Amino acid sequence: MSSGIEHQAEAPFLNRRVLAFVGDITKQRVGAIVNAANSTLLGGGGVDGAIHYAGGPKILEECKAIRKTNYPQGLPTGEAVITTGGDLPSEFVIHTVGPIYGRDQELQADQLSACYKNSLLLAAQNNVRTIAFPSISTGAFGYPQAEAASISSAAIRDFLAWDLEFEQVQLVFFQPRDLRVFLQYQIFG
Secondary structure (H helix, E strand, O other): OOOOOOOOEEEEOOOOOOEEEEEEEHHHHOOOOOOOOOOOOOOOHHHHHHHHHHOOHHHHHHHHHHOOOOOOOOOOOOOOEEOOOOOOOOOOEEEOOOOOOOOOOHHHHHHHHHHHHHHHHHHHHHOOOOEEEEOOOOOOOOOOHHHHHHHHHHHHHHHHHHOOOOOOOEEEEHHHHHHHHHHHHOOOO
């Protein structure tokens, strides 16, 4: 059950270039928020549904256009695309499809890492310097939170070591328990 607090205690990493906290990703004032989308890009449940709902119809229109032109079969796992933020406080939404845990065991860690790396790269290519991520694939897609914490933190750490202009990555968790697991298993150092 949510406490109703927008930001609980923030956990900073890498000289505050990374912040982890519990909050509502749709309310973050950053250059882009990341949507843990499904391959259709047409909205769904969880974070995906919340972003589409809060962002309004403009995001869905742009996602439909992306499907028509670039990805008629759906967005592949690990890839990322960008739309405007619609009615959200962020300028952009970056949509990425995380792996469904257990479906492709040899590739799933690399696919999850690619979600973070490709989203960050796409943000940088669009001159976005602040971004907020949900915990990709750890909800309905069943990725164990402990494994996801080490994979995501390694991907973010490696990207930030390479792109020194990127200002901040926010990791926005839905509930305190999710944040506690992340803090226990992250590998930022």
